[in-house]
Structures are given as C-alpha cells and as structure tokens.
Amino acid sequence: MSDATTTGPVLAADGTPLKKSLSKALRRQKIRALMLIAPLLLFVTVTFILPIGDMLFRSVENEIVSNILPRTVVELDSWDSTSGDLPDEAVYAALAADLLIAVENRTHIKVGIRLNYELSGMTSLFKKTGRVVDDFDPDLTFAEQFIDIRDDWGEVETWQTIQMYSSVYTNGYFVSAIDMRKGPDGLERLPDGQRVYITSMIRTLVMTLAITLLCLIIGYPVAWLLANLPMAKANLLMILVLLPFWTSLLVRTSAWKVLLQKQGVINDVLVWIGIISDDSRLAMINNQAGTIITMTHILLPFMILPLYSVMKGIPPTYLRAAKSLGATNWTAFWRVYFPQSVPGIGAGAILVFILSVGYYITPELVGGPSGKFLSNWIAEFVLARPNWGLAAALGAILLGLVMFLYVLYDKIVGIDNVKLG
C-alpha cells in the first residue's frame, strides 16, 4: 500500500491520479470552449460557408445534358469525335427517344440553352427540333430526318459539342472563364478580340494595384504625422481619418459622383480658375480615373490605420540616434525608420488589395465600360444575363486569389492582429 503511494502516480484530492485529473480538466476546458464557439460556428457554416461551397460546386456541375439526354449520352460515348464522321443511326435514334420525353417535360430547350453557351445556334436547334419530334416517320432513318429538320444535325461540330459536355462534371466554365475554348484537339485560345475575362482580370489587378500604391503613397505621410504628433493633436486629426471610415460607402460614392462629373464641383472650380475652358471640361467619371480616385478615397483609412499602429510602436529615439551619429534626414528615415515600418506597409497593402479586388458597387456607379471590375461581370452573369456556371467559375478564380492573399496576410500579420478603429 505504502509502496503504491511512493512509486505510483501523484494523486489529486479525490484520489484519482493527478495527471488523469489534469487532463480531464483540460478536456473539460476544451469542451467548454468548443461549446461556446459551436453555436457561432454552426451559424457561420449554414449562412456562409455552405453557400460559398454551393456556389463553387456550380462552377463544375453539369448534370443537365446527361439528365435530359441520357440515352444519347450513352450511345454517343463510343463515337470517335476526331474521325470526322457523323455518329451512327443508333445515336440519332437515342436522341429522338430522349427528345420525345424532354419535349413532354418542356426540358429540351434547357439543354439547348446550356449548349448554346458553347456553340451559338444550339438554342434554336433544339427548339426547332422539339417542335417536330413526334412526327418522325418510322420508315426513314432518324439521321436523315434530323438533318432534314436542320443541317446542323449533319455537322460534326454539333455532336462534338454534345459529347464534350455530356459528363456530369465539367471544366468547361473555367475554360470559358480564362478565354479559352475546348476544341477537338484540346484547349485553344479565343481570338484576340474576344478575350473578355482575362482582360478584365488583368484590368482588375492593375487597377487594384494602382489603388493600393496610391493609398500607400498618400497614407504613409499621414500615418507618420499621426504617429509622431502629441497624443491630443493626433487624436483630433485621427477623427479626419475615422469619419470617412465610418461614413456609408454609398455616401462617399455619391459625393465623388457629384464632384467629378462634367458639370460637377471640380470642373466648375477648374473652369472658374481658368485652367480649362468651359467646353473642354475633364471627363473624370465613368472611366478608370473615376474608379481609381473614388476607391483610393474609400480605402485610404484601411491603409492609414495599420500603418499608424505599427509606426506608433517605433521609438522616436532610433531616428534621433541615427541623426546624432551623422545620418542625414533621408538616410535616417530610409535606413532606420522605413525598415521598421515595413510590417505596417505589408498589413495595409494586403488589406487594401483584398478589399479592393472584390469591389462591385463603386466600379458599377463611377466606372463606366472601361472601369469594370471582375465583380461586375459576376453580378451580370448571376442576375442580368444568367449563366450561373460561368459566374461561379469567375467567382472561384477571384475567391482563390483573395484566399491566397488572406493566407499571406495571416502569415505576415496574423488574423488575430487585425485592428479596427
């Protein structure tokens, strides 16, 4: 007995081994923490994470062709699309059988609309065919009768498209999203004048970069001033940064619309001073300039605040020490102060970049055709001109980019260290 107590584990007050008791307490603590987090985690999962997942799934989902034309898809599987020959009679017969049911359910044109994203003319091909599909003559071959309805049924390209998009999952939307096309010999780039999305992605990135740089150039001196002024003065000036931060995005965008338009305040002032004449008023809105000016203003506080909090932690004595050791103002700043402010630059720049790259409202209102961001395309493909697969693919690409930056931000700054206000 006494042996056991001296060589055995240390016991807690209730007689259980201390180690076990401690780990039990730890487990209980973990469970309690998780219990506190669980409701929110569940909430965010249902209202946010699942919707995002659902959206991502739509970018590859392609059940429609195989659901509505099941027999055709099976028959077409064995057809060699590169042979240059048309599929054999069995495929045509299968299509006739599928269409008969599809017309009954009014689903045949849905397939046409889906395939029309890939090959123009498919909508009306399925529509026209659907109208006469119950008049087939059993004495003639189906192939003949289909080609009789419209020549397109005798084109290899029509069948290639159906075969290519018959799988349940497709990378087709992603292929379209990067301005490419699935040809019989693999991927091919669209001709020069038709590359819309890559152009838009590049433009979004370039404009976002310009906005980030402008914010940095404008925000750095202000942050420096705020960090080096006495507390009372700094707090007063800080209000000038925080007020825009707290003001509605729509208010700020309307303000810029008022300022920048041709009959607006800035043009009026310039005409009044005499810098420009009345009939050569500057076009500063509904173009890229409008978007860049407005978004720089909107996002500037997101640059100043992280810069400020980093600069606040740099002791001013370093700068003085450098100067007393003989450094010029510039050297002291560039060699001593600036390197220490780099974490603030990183934090501010990534934050501004992340927020800016997904902007929708401001480019929509002040951007015009040349100031259109990728987000504006996505919105258009969801509501105005529904092509949800393409919208989801463009969204997935944008999301991928933002997630990459988010991880980068987490590595550099840490999500926990995001400071607000």
Next chain:
Amino acid sequence: MKLKNLLIGASVVAVSATTALAQDMTIVSWGGAYSASQQAAYHDPYMAANPGVNIINDESSNEAVAKLRAMAEAGNITWDVVDVVAADAIRLCDEGLAMVIDPATMLAAAPDGTSAADDFGDLMVSECYIPSIVYSTTFGYRTDLVGDTPPTSVCDVFDLVNYPGQRSLEKRPINNMEWALLCDGVAAEDVYDVLETDEGIAQAFAKLDTIKDSVVWWSAGADTPQLLADGEVIMGSTYNGRLFALIEEQGQPVAMLWDAQVYDIDGWIIPAGLSPERQQAALDYIFFATDTQRLADQAKYISYGPARASSAPLVGLHATLGIDMAPHMPTDPANATNTFLYNYAWWADYRDDLDAKFQAWLAQ
C-alpha cells in the same frame, strides 16, 4: 354532436376569415414611370373592383429570368404575375418557367367579338405571353445642338462631320449591331444573315468604330434623357416613352428621330408552378388587365402603343397634359414609315456569343 357543430362552426369562421383577409398578389414590373402607368391603368381599378386583393409591386423585371429560375429550382414561386419583354417571355416559356396561356378561355375578347388571339395578332410571339404594349427603341436629339439641318435618318448618328458631338448608345449589341449594318449599306432583310458571319460582325464593329470615341454608353433607360437634358450628348437612343416624357412633360428642346425605330413588345407571363388558387387569381387579374379598355387606358399615362388592335381607336388624351396621345405612339403611321423588326429567335441563339464579342470590342 355538439363538438361536431362546434367544429363546423369554427371552420366556417376560419374560412370566412381567410376570404375576408386581403390576398397578396406580387406583380413584377420595371419601376419608374412605366410601373406608375400600370398602377393607374390596371392595379388601382382592379383593387377597387376586388377589395380582397392587395397588389404588391416588385421592380425586378430586368432580373426576371434569373430569379424565376432560382425560384423554380427551390420549388418556391413567390411571384404571381411578371412583366417581361418578348425575348425573356420566349425564354421563360421555353424553359418551362411560364405557364401556357389559352387566349380563347383566359383572355377577354374584343368588344366587337373578335377573339383575343386575332385581336393581339402577330404580337403573341409565345404561347405563354400576353402582350400589353408595343414600344420602340429610337433616337432623340437636341434641337438646339444639331445645327440648321436636323437629323432625319438613323445613319446621321454615324455622321460625325455634319453632327459632331457625343451620342449615347446602349451598352449591349442588340439594336446597335443592326443599325450599324443598315447604315453600312446592308439591306434590312439581310441584316441577320450578315450578322451570322464573322465578316458581318467585323463589318458592324468597323462601322461602330467610326463613332466609338464619341459614344457615351448607357445601361439604364433614364440615362439618355438625363444626358440629353444636361447637354452631354446631342443625340441618343432610348425607349420612346422616356423621350416623350422628356419632350412633353419636361419641355426639353429635344425631338424624336423615328427613323429605323426598333419595335419590341412588353407584356405579362404567369410563372409556372403556382398553386391552383394563386394561378386562378393571377388569371383573373390578367383577364382584367389585358382587355381592350385597360390597354387603351395605359396609353393615357405613357406613350406606348396598346397591343390589341381594338384598343387603338380608344386611345385618347394624356391624363394630365391633355394632349392627344395617338401621334406619339410608335405605331402611328407618321412615325412608322421606316421601322425595323427585332428578330427574337435570332438573338436567342447569338446573344451569348455576341455579348461577349461586344464587350470585348468595348474594352479595346
């Protein structure tokens, strides 16, 4: 026995309670002056005649296809009657998202007994569609900014020498491509054949390129009237009703250029998959709102032509301005000397492709 009586009594009360309660009907339209004209000509008289119905307006017509798709996917249709342009109606009907209408039983005959189908004639472009108005997309110009010889032809839009200055065009290929080809010497009946080829598309873009630097692109119907009023453009395309309001209601120095106006139709569909009661209510509304008198009434508030032949003679004076509305209708013979028919079926096939090409061209 007592309990049974009680139950019957309770259910009677319950039934009468539900019928007494106003029944909500969501009607989707375009908003602005157009919805206002529908409110005055259709909704208000209908609610006056049916005190049990409460009409809720939703201004989502430009997103109708997307939203009805999402509703159908979810199996929860929240709209009762939807106002859409012909192209969207055809698409919704094709996708099975709109219910098929039988004009003989579901629509009112003309006062002289002509069947609804004959009264609407060719305008019933889809079996799910009940047209209500004919409108057109055409140009308006500033009378004080175009010099001494006002434009008479749509091709003057492409003439920067005689009509220098900015013009506004819609930020989409529809209509612009057709006008460009018409003014590049293509015959009206060949326009869509030419547009089907890559060379034809290039030809249209080349024509548009000649004025590209002088074009302000619009996306909302109110843009061109605003731009004309501000003098930011000297001419621009928009819907004829918007120009009517600008000229007659706001008294701006603007005139209509009816040449090569493109007709389009606007009207109603009823979503497929409504419960029988809601479907019946929607049909009841449609029967009322598309009869001869109601369609003529709408023209009192906005200058769009009624879709029924029998309504045309009933078009009278503007409700507040008191001017005769007939000469302002796009279908008036004086305005309709040169009109262009918009090919729905063709655009249904080529819209995806041409939209992408158009946007790429715009961005260049």
Next chain:
Amino acid sequence: MSKLPPYTTTGQRVWHYTFLTICGFIFFFLIFPIMVIVPLSFNAQDFFTFTPEMLAFKAEGYSLKHYEDFFGDADWQRAMWMSIKIAPVATILAVTFGTLAAVGLSQSHVPFRGVIMAILISPMIVPLIISAMGMYFFYSKIGIQGTYWGVVLAHAVLGIPFVIITVTATLVGFDHSLTRASANMGAGPVRTFFKVQMPLILPGVISGGLFAFITSFDEVVVTKFVGSAAQTTLPWRMFTGLREQISPTILAVATLLVVISICLLTTLELLRRRSERLRGMSPG
C-alpha cells in the same frame, strides 16, 4: 514635431513645412468629399453643384426641399424603415453569437483555434459579390431568399468578424484570475460571465456591435441579391437612385447618414477612453 529645434537648417525648415502642407492636402482629400455634400443638400435647385445664389450666401439659394422630398416620399420612407428593422436584429444576432464565441476562443486551450478563427473571419475577407452570389443560390434553395429573415441572417454573418475581432482584442488583456476568483467564491459560470467578464469586455462588445450595425446599415451588394423588392433598404434605394438618375434627394439622405456616422464615431471614442481608464492606461 510641432516645435522645430533651433539648430534646423533652412532646407529642413522648408521640407518640414512642405511636408505639413502635403499632409494638410491629404486630410482635405479625406474630408472634403464628405463635407461638400452637406451644403449641397440644402440646394434650392435640382442641381448637383453650387448655384451663384448659394455662393453669395443668399437665403433663397438654400432650402430644405430635398429633405422634404425624403421624408415625404413613400419609397424612401419604406426603405429607411426597412433598414431600421433589419440592422438592429442583425446586430443582436451577431453580437450574441460573436461574444460567446470570442469568450470561447480566448480560453487557453482551444483545439483547431487557427482554423476556427479563419472560418469566422472569412465573411469579412471574401469579396461581397461572391458571398452575395453564394447566398443567393443557397438561400433560394432553402427558401429564405427574398425574405426578411434571409436578409437579417446574411447581414448578421457579415457583421460577425467585427464582433469577434473587437471582443477578442479586449479579452487579450483580460486577467483570467478574476474568473477563477469568482468561481472560487461560488459563482457559476453564467454569473461569472455577466458579473465579472461582461463589464470588462463591454466596450469591445459595444464597438463590435457598432461595426456590425454599420455593416448591416450600409450593405448593398448582399441585400440586392438576398432580398427582394419588399426588403429594399436605404443604401439599396440610394444605389438604384444613383444608377438610374442622381436626384438631389440622395444628398439629403447622404447628409443624414453622415450625421449618424458622426454619432457612432463619438460613441466609439468615448468607449475607447472608458476602456483605457478601466484598464489603468492613461486616457488619451
């Protein structure tokens, strides 16, 4: 900074004042667009620019007509009330769930803390258009698209990251021996939370709540997708107004919103000072 030492050279002086001037311009750039709409909203004309009467400070150049338009127009009023009905409910949801979770996250041993944190912060990082699109599809599927509760839930989830960030920030300096002391004295976890923890983290909770409120009150993109016409909020109405036709009524609304943000900012500033005093730091 403000007083230059006597040994500064002329060049340094010039640079110093140039620098101050540049900063002055930047502050002007920050604040001018917001301030310019205030006088314009009292314009007696339907213009977006200063009329000669306004510049001459004549009384007839100014009027309250755009405010009358705002308060007299049924659409604007409905939009305002819809915003007032949505934002507080979304805020309460975000603050309740968010504070509980932040308390959980601040415990010393939380498994998968990094992953959980990343998930909870993501609504702030994911571009709004993507959130909006995902919610539009998914909420349609589960039948809450176009409903009041759909919009409220969407707004709540967008506000949650702000609550998490501000509350965890106040909990960083939290002395856990206080809760142990409270437990020692026989208080249950609930009582401890409300009597000990809550008063100390309250400033964080309130400022998180203000962020959540303004996020909801200012939101357009997600509202446009998740809501239907019946849920038209004030910013949505402004967005439509700006795109369709910029009517000066928008400037009156904008001015009112600026006043609201000034109130929020003041509240926050007072809270920050209180929090610093409580933690024994010198008031700023």
